[in-house]
Amino acid sequence: MNENKITNILVAGIGGQGVMTAAEVLSQTALSQGFDVKKTEVAGMAQRGGVVTSHVRFGAQVLSPAIPPGEADILVGFEPAEALRWISHLRPTGVAMINTTRQEPPVVSLGLYDYPEDPIGEIAATGIEYHAFDAGAIARELGNFKLVNTVMLGAISELLPFPAEVLKNEILDRFRGRKPELVEINDKAFELGRKASAEH
Amino acid sequence: MSAVPPLAENHRRFMSGNEAVARGAWEAGCNVAAAYPGTPSTEILEYASQLPDMYSEWSINEKVSLEVAIGASLAGSRSLCAMKHVGLNVASDALMSQTLAGVGAGLVIAVADDVGLSSSQNEQDSRFWGRFAHVPVLEPADAQEAFDYTKRAFEISEQFNTPVILRLTTRICHVKGVVTFGNRTSFSKAEGFVKDPGRYIMTPGIAKKRLPMMFEREAEMQRYSEVCDLNVIEEGSDSRIGFITSGPTYMHVKEAYPNAAVIKLGLSYPVPFAKIRELATQVDQLVIAEEVEPILETELKAAGIELLGKEILPRIGELSPNVLRPAISKLLGEEAPEVAPTKTPIEIKPPVARIDPATGIDVFPRPPTMCVACPHLGIYYCLSKIRNTTISGDIGCYTLGAGHPWNALDTTICMGASMGIAHGLDKGRVEADKDKKIIAVIGDSTFMHMGMQGLLDITYNKGNVTILLLDNRAVGMTGGQDNPASGRDIHGQDAMKIDFRKLCEALGVKPERIHEVNPYELPSLFTALRDEVKIPEPSVIITNQPCVLIDFYGAQPAFTVDDDKCTGCGNCLDIGCPAILVTRRETVIKPNGSEKELAFVKIESGACTGCDLCPKTCGPDAILPLADYIRQ
Secondary structure, X not given: OHXXXXXXXXXXXXXXXXXXXXXHHHHHHHHHOOOEEEXXXXXXXXXXXXXXXXXXXXXXXXXXXXXXXXXXXXXXXXXXXXXXXXXXXXXEEEEXXXXXXXXXXXXXXXOOOOXXXXXXXXXXXXXXXXXXXXXXXXXXXXXXXXXXXXXXXXXXXXXXXXXXXXHHHHHHHHHHHHOHHHHHHHHHHHHHHHHHHHHO | OOOOOOOOOOXXXXXXXXXXXXXXXXXXXXXXXXEOOOOOOOHHHHHHOOOOOOEEEEOOOHHHHHHHHHHHHHOOOOEEEEEEHHHHHHHHHHHHXXXXXXXXXXXXXEEEEOOOOOOOOOOOOOHHXXXXXXOOEEOOOOHHHHHHHHHHHHHHHHHHOOOEEEEEEHHHHOEEEEEEEOOOOOOOOOOOOOOOHHHHOOOHHHHHHHHHHHHHHHHHHHHHHHHOOOEEEEOOOEEEEEEEEOOHHHHHHHHHOOOEEEEEEOEEEOOOHHHHHHHHHHOOEEEEEOOOOOHHHHHHHHOOOOOEOOOOOOOOOOOOHHHHHHHHHHHOOOOOOOXXXXXXXXXXXXXXXXXXXXXXXXXXXXXXXXXXXOOHHHHHHHHHHOOOEEEEOOOOHHHHHHOOOOOOOOEOOOOOHHHHHHHHHHHOOOHHHOOOEEEEEEEHHXXXXXXXHHHHHHHHOOOOOEEEEEOOXXXXXXXXXXXXXXXXXXXXXXXXXXXXXXXXXXXXXXXXXXXXXXXXXXXXXHHHHHHHHHOOXXXXXXXXXXXXXXXXXXXXXXXXXXXXXXXXXXXXXXXXXXXXXXXXXXXXXXOOOOEEEEEEEEEOOOOOOOOOOHHHHOOOOOEEEHHHHXXX
């Protein structure tokens, strides 16, 4: 049954958070490790602050690009309510990695809907393994909110079928050429994410 | 977007279906590529424009893009046009006659169906056009095939003297996979354009003669479809069900039923009936899995082939493995398969009541919103404050004005429709609506795409519509592509820049009825709008600030809220800016005994770009520049 073991990673968040970049980095890393890879996302209107998900699948051969509900191995939730929205996409043995920084949409500000009181609690109640920490705060402390992306990738780096260093190098390589001044801080962000996931 | 290496010997790269189509066309020696942006097809031309030695353009609409491609084909150059599904509705007039004329060099129409409606006003099945226009339809199943089939499409186009439809879907366009690619071959017909009025002048007499040729071509293609290597039977060890499938659905079928026999239709029209009958003899039951309409199903049933299709599979949306499995299990009399086997089964406690265990989507909705500081925000704020209006909208970011908090659009139908519909709302008004003010809202790109004609109709026919022409100098919703309003071409090079005032004047609007306003200047915008709706003549209010996502926009220092001054009135929330967040709500009892809801706010300083819109709605002046606040 494991001759074509497919690893399914669902990255979920909000337009503008770097969901697609995270998925792209994961895909390129898997590709560099000799896997067949497919990546799909629903973009379109998504860049306007809507829900964004990106599906990354890799293995010996990948056919359908979309992860069926209940078959994700890892859920990378860039926002707690979004993690909750997609939690049932995980298989029972799957792991959710969650950034606890909340982002409330205008429909909540306008009082039309309530933000879940305790999204992490609700996720905990499903019995699924999860790690939740404030990746946004880590990024802010490092001085660049965009680093959330790297923090989250660092956080899942021990859950992948290839060494964490390979993923880190793929990220740092993206900066080495064009923005070498960002290599060090991304390295730091990655390691802080890695550490945070082990502690939470 | 990464740069595409122009020349590479049998390279492998991770690319999307859209990039693969551009690359395939380029390698096939395509010389001209044209498109109007539209999700999910937009990136085809974005990638094409980065490839050397191939002319590419953003056309002003899909019909023009197809006509450009037709002209280039007649001139002896292989040509490509790309569009989303609804784009072919616009371009169909050209297609329906061009099919009679045939092609010069290869002509490929890549059309992308938004199966599942991630960003469209409807869900269409472009395979119908193959039948309607009597042209072949190719359906790639992933990025590699998108690349291969694009190259192949040019050959088929020339072999059979026909335009070819390359039918894509979102799951092809926006899915990345590993693609092996090669080098560009150059192609052009040595003789160039060959005058042939008996083919290219589509008068009734000539068209009548061309009709039998078109049907002959279709019959010839039908024979080809039976033998061509794009249509293959893949035998399977499980003979209970045989699947007929094409495009991305093929991958879903193979994933869900790896052992079933399958006929994969790469050339799905004309239909290879004999080959499908051959599969029928090998299996107990034929099932057709096609997205979206039961087109092939109807044709196969009419041909006497017994099969199941939409009786057991949904007609709306994607046929992904999780959609196929329960339907097929039921058919086979099996229990629906359990969700993926697990190494160490963990008991999942029943999910909390408010989450649907199947989809998990019962969290609050997070619909697309207008961007922080979007120039449309002030416009919809004003529109939401004017009473007694009927507002026809159009296709673009500003369609979001139909949502909260503005609720300031009453219709959205198709590209450019705001004009004609507003005119019709005016001319068709009944007594009950006699005092209604009719307003149309349209963006710069949509206006040039198909709105200009509607405005001409309004002025010519003594209409009475107040038009808001929202010029943000970009095709916003598809990612800020250039157009004549930006004054830059597809490569970002300087190009003609349209003057909307002159254009509207030329279309018959009186100069004094045209106003150019800054949409962040709420008082002048509101005054212009209030005054113009009262005048029973066509008028145009042009807003002149750029989309915040393009380089013309310059962000300013952020604003903040002084908590001591905020009274919780919530006026600023009516702007609808996503950077304004509620910190707490309070219910107070007014002196007259009635209850009032208060909402105290803050501004997300990381997101705010200081557009200065919300301070204008704040009575107690509680919103001020962050720098001033810190200085206090």
